Amino acid sequence: MPYDAPSDLETFRQEVRDWLEENCPQSMRTPQPEDEVVWGGRREKFKNPDSKVWLERMAERGWTAPHWPKEYGGGGLDREQVKVLNQEMSRINARIPLHSFGLWMFGPALLEFGNEEQKKRFIPDIIHGRTRWCQGYSEPGAGSDLAGLQTKCEDKGDHYLINGQKVWTSYADQADWIFCLVRTDNTVKHEGISFILFDMASEGVETRPIKLISGSSPFCETFFNDVKVPKDQLVGEVNGGWKIAKRLLQFERSSISASGFGSARGSGMLELEEYAKIHVGTDSDGKLLDGDLRGRIADHQMYTKAFGLTVRRSQEQAKAGQEVGHTASIIKYAAAKMNQDKHELMIEALGTEGLGWEGEGFDKGAKMVTRGWLRSKGNSIEGGTSEINLNVVAKRVLGLRDHQ
Amino acid sequence: MSFVLTEDQEMLRDTAINFTRDELPVKHLRGLRDSGKNGVDPEGRQKLAELGFFGVLIPEEYDGVGMGMVALGQVMEAQGRTLASTPLLQTACIGASAILLGGSEAQKQEWLPKIASGEVTTALALDEGSHHNPAGVATEAERDGQGYTLNGAKKYVQDGHHADVFIVVARTFGEAGDKHGLTLFLVPRDANGVSVQTLNTVDSHGAAHLTLEDVHVPESHVLGAPDKGMDILEPVLDRGRIALAAEMLGSSRAAFEMTHEYLQTRKQFGQLIGSFQALQHRAAKMFTDLELTTSCVSAALSAVDEQRNDIAELASLAKAMAGETVHLVSNDTVQLHGGIGMTDEHEAGFYMKRARVQEALLGSASFHRDRFAQINGY
Numbered sequence: 001m002p003y004d005a006p007s008d009l010e011t012f013r014q015e016v017r018d019w020l021e022e023n024c025p026q027s028m029r030t031p032q033p034e035d036e037v038v039w040g041g042r043r044e045k046f047k048n049p050d051s052k053v054w055l056e057r058m059a060e061r062g063w064t065a066p067h068w069p070k071e072y073g074g075g076g077l078d079r080e081q082v083k084v085l086n087q088e089m090s091r092i093n094a095r096i097p098l099h100s101f102g103l104w105m106f107g108p109a110l111l112e113f114g115n116e117e118q119k120k121r122f123i124p125d126i127i128h129g130r131t132r133w134c135q136g137y138s139e140p141g142a143g144s145d146l147a148g149l150q151t152k153c154e155d156k157g158d159h160y161l162i163n164g165q166k167v168w169t170s171y172a173d174q175a176d177w178i179f180c181l182v183r184t185d186n187t188v189k190h191e192g193i194s195f196i197l198f199d200m201a202s203e204g205v206e207t208r209p210i211k212l213i214s215g216s217s218p219f220c221e222t223f224f225n226d227v228k229v230p231k232d233q234l235v236g237e238v239n240g241g242w243k244i245a246k247r248l249l250q251f252e253r254s255s256i257s258a259s260g261f262g263s264a265r266g267s268g269m270l271e272l273e274e275y276a277k278i279h280v281g282t283d284s285d286g287k288l289l290d291g292d293l294r295g296r297i298a299d300h301q302m303y304t305k306a307f308g309l310t311v312r313r314s315q316e317q318a319k320a321g322q323e324v325g326h327t328a329s330i331i332k333y334a335a336a337k338m339n340q341d342k343h344e345l346m347i348e349a350l351g352t353e354g355l356g357w358e359g360e361g362f363d364k365g366a367k368m369v370t371r372g373w374l375r376s377k378g379n380s381i382e383g384g385t386s387e388i389n390l391n392v393v394a395k396r397v398l399g400l401r402d403h404q
Numbered sequence: 405m406s407f408v409l410t411e412d413q414e415m416l417r418d419t420a421i422n423f424t425r426d427e428l429p430v431k432h433l434r435g436l437r438d439s440g441k442n443g444v445d446p447e448g449r450q451k452l453a454e455l456g457f458f459g460v461l462i463p464e465e466y467d468g469v470g471m472g473m474v475a476l477g478q479v480m481e482a483q484g485r486t487l488a489s490t491p492l493l494q495t496a497c498i499g500a501s502a503i504l505l506g507g508s509e510a511q512k513q514e515w516l517p518k519i520a521s522g523e524v525t526t527a528l529a530l531d532e533g534s535h536h537n538p539a540g541v542a543t544e545a546e547r548d549g550q551g552y553t554l555n556g557a558k559k560y561v562q563d564g565h566h567a568d569v570f571i572v573v574a575r576t577f578g579e580a581g582d583k584h585g586l587t588l589f590l591v592p593r594d595a596n597g598v599s600v601q602t603l604n605t606v607d608s609h610g611a612a613h614l615t616l617e618d619v620h621v622p623e624s625h626v627l628g629a630p631d632k633g634m635d636i637l638e639p640v641l642d643r644g645r646i647a648l649a650a651e652m653l654g655s656s657r658a659a660f661e662m663t664h665e666y667l668q669t670r671k672q673f674g675q676l677i678g679s680f681q682a683l684q685h686r687a688a689k690m691f692t693d694l695e696l697t698t699s700c701v702s703a704a705l706s707a708v709d710e711q712r713n714d715i716a717e718l719a720s721l722a723k724a725m726a727g728e729t730v731h732l733v734s735n736d737t738v739q740l741h742g743g744i745g746m747t748d749e750h751e752a753g754f755y756m757k758r759a760r761v762q763e764a765l766l767g768s769a770s771f772h773r774d775r776f777a778q779i780n781g782y
Contacts, residue, residue: 273782288782295770298777302721309699313407320408330692393691394684398664403679 003061005081012081016088023057024094025050032095039099041132041176051095058097059128065103068111072123079319101170102126102133104255106179109248113195113236122197134200135252136166136180136222137245143168144388146181147190147242151224153182160196160234162204162227168382172207172220175200179248185239195241198229214374215357252383253332269365269372272342273297276349293348300341307334329397333389336379343373406474406706407699413475419455420482427451428488430751433608436489442602442610443489444566453522458496461504466516468500473643473708477650477701484654487758489609491525494563497647498640499526502571506588506628506636515569515590527567528644529558529591529614530637536767538573538637539583543616545574552576552626554589554597554619562765564612565602568593572616577631586633590625591616607758642719645766646704649719652726652762653694653701659730659737659755660690666741683740690733697722697729717779720772727762727769734759 006012027050036048038055046052058064061075066082068074077085107126110119125131142149151164162182172178177199185192200207204227209217236244270278276297281289288294314327346369347354354370356362380386394400409417428448436445452458460476462468476497483490496519503515518524532542543556554574564570570591577585591598597619603611628636667678667687677683704722707715734756738745745752763769 273780277782282782286781287778294777294782295773297782298773298780301780302724302773302776303696305721306696306700306725309703310696312405313699313702316407322408327695330695333688334692334696387685390685390688391681393688394681398684398687398691400667400678400684400687401676403675 003075005075005077009080009084013084013088016085017091019061020088020092020094023054024092025054028054028095028097029093030095031093036095037099038097038129039132039171039174040102040129041174043132043174043176044129051097054095055097055129062127064098064100064129065107065127068107068123068127072111072119073127074123098129100126100129100132101135102131105135105248105251106133108251109179109244110235112247113244115235117232118197118235131176132171132174134169134172134175134178134222136169136172136178138168139165140167144385146245147193149181149183149193151180151182153184153194153196153229155184155238156228159231160229162196162198162224162229164224166222166224168210168219169207169222170219172200172222173209178222179235181241181245184241188239190242191239193241193245194238195235195244196229197233197235198227202227202229204228212375213377214371216371216375249384254328269368272300272346272349275346275366275369279349279351279353293345297345297349300338300345303334303341304338307331307338310334326397329389329393332384333386333393336386336389339379340376343369343376347373405703405710405712407702409474409478412471413478416460416471416475417478417482420457420479421485423451423455424482424486424488428483428490429486430754433487433489433754437608442565442604443608444610445489448488448490449522449525452490452492456520457492458500458522459520460496461500462516462520463504466512466520468516468520473646474702474705476647477705480647480650481654481657481701484651484656484762485658487607487655487754491563491567493644493647493651494527494567495519495525498528498644499569499571501640501643502526502528502588502627502636505639510624511590511627524569525563525567526569526571527561527563528640529561529564529570529572531559532557534559536764536771538634538641539586540580541573541575541586542580543572543574545576545587545589545621547576548620551620551622552587552589554591554616554621556616558614558616560603560611561614562609562611564600564614565610570598570614571627572614572621573633573637574616583634585631586637587630588627588633588636589621590627591619591621595619595621605761607761608754609758609761638716641766642715643708645719645723645772646701646708646715648762648766649697649701649722649726650705652730652759653697655755655758655762656694656697656726656730656733659733659752660694662751662755663687663690663733663737663740670742677740686736686740690729690736693725693729693732697725700725717776720767720776720779723767724769724772724776727772730759730762731769 006015027048036051038044038051062070062073063075063085066075066077066085070076103126107123110122137146139149139151151162151166154161177197180196182194182196183192184194204225206223207220210219210221211217276288276293280293283289310327311331314324318324350366350369353363353366356367356370436443456469457479459468460471460479463470479492483492500519503512531537533540543554545552545554554572556574570593572589572591573586574589575585576587597617599615601613603613605611664687667683668676670677700722704718707718737752738756741750741752744750
């Protein structure tokens, strides 16, 4: 049922509060275990049945994508209203109903670059969590130099034919569809790339999970062997995909930054200073006994606080209509550093308790820290390495030039 | 918490930046140094007074402009940009705040209009060792018939070599190290028993050691409740730390801009040195630290105006972050300028010298990390 948000913020807040009270199941107000996170799509099992109810109710109002236009099923809320919705959700500890690359990356780009028919076809399924998307960007020979990609896309008259390989495709083995960068012209670099969409169930698509140093397999190698794609699934112009790719990367980097690579809350892991107090010990004033570690923890927490304030400053300035590109450009770099430093310090604070891999004898949270520490090493690689991010700041923000 | 300036604050910012750029550039500090003025600048002080900068925190009823900390922060940042040697931190921020927060109505009436007009400058005489340590005061204040008698010594008093009135922190109870038992006194420079040893400091701003020998202070010059000086001192110091952090941000930004400019003009191997990736990444990291520090300083300044309850935490955050940033940027400014950066003729050295003083005043980064950890319960 379509919902018209009242323009008065306080009235809206009250309506949101009442609606959440009535519609957010009790179990959706508790910390979310990893295996109850909902990613949607054809394979979604909804381990906790309440999470299906919660997703359906939120999606019906368009509140899984609260600021997207109503005509495609979004919530149609403005920035202030989205803020109120978020505040009211966190007030009751409501879980995020849907995790989705469609919501975070692909949808915003499609709304900007897709044609009417494509938006009508794909956006509602993203909002309702019916289609799970994956991102076909990196290739074995095209990582930081993404535009060097070689996956071939040939025009066969009534369809396109795709051959090649992608790597680091997040959850490709779980996804229903892929948004993919392909080469439509070999003679030029950036201007020979197109942005195309296809079903992962198409004939000729194969995925192989990659096992990481942390033991988990969130990424895949993805192979395309004579995959036929209908022509209306190419977004934008042929050879015009790089512009879309870059815009989508901005959405990716800001979504990585906004979540700050995740927090300990609700996952059974404790905060850094709590681990330090337990495993290092404190004196009679409550100070950590290891003065050197204490100083480094304080240093890290100051950085974290400064980071949070910078995200807020950037948001406020954007709201006031000021240019914020400069501030936003540092956020991915800083977020990666922060999360890696945090995990290094956690492992250090845990001592040998942080060295468990699996099985008995180690605290469950501590084992998650160990895995998280290993996983965090990827933060300065995925979504643009830290070195690439520094290049971007040096070139685009500071205007420093390449060798002439 | 606000990160966006109002129109009035924006105007004050522009005025202050133009003023320090035109009237108090680094060249001016160099002139004061070379003519042996040791940072003392009566004409500069007069101009600051005419612009109303001394009264930014002082309410209109006491002849100030009552614009608050965010506004003062803009002036401090502007003076930091050119390393201007002014009495603003000690007088417009610390002195005015001490009287506003601790003074009686009579004291406010007596002192605030004089501060706002630039007629009187003040200097906080607190630390006695070579590290900031507010509770470490040993200077004694003993009750006598009509007031108190002060005995003790104060080290490295900023503006101590020219301030008209000292705000002396002395002990009326307990021992050095106790937070309780401190009292604040207003002591005119020319009071009997006050001796001032002028210091020539590395940043060419100067400072002074003070000796207090049987200095008599009348009851009317006691600021706030006896023994409870820390209740005033802590919030006053936090305002001072935040204002100083704003100054340090200004110095960092200016040094960075100078370096950024140099990277785009200096050529080696037939290339602009700014096209070398090793230097690009250093510049990008400095820029990142500047952005993070800017957020901390803005948050801390506005926290004071909003009377939030996390001012102490934000003050330590801002001072520590600004300390690390000004240290990194001023050192890299010398390094990235190469040989010319080592010469006295260039301004890079002025920034590095002043940075060291800014870092030490009102608590180093390490002092504030310790305090931040304490506030956060570890």
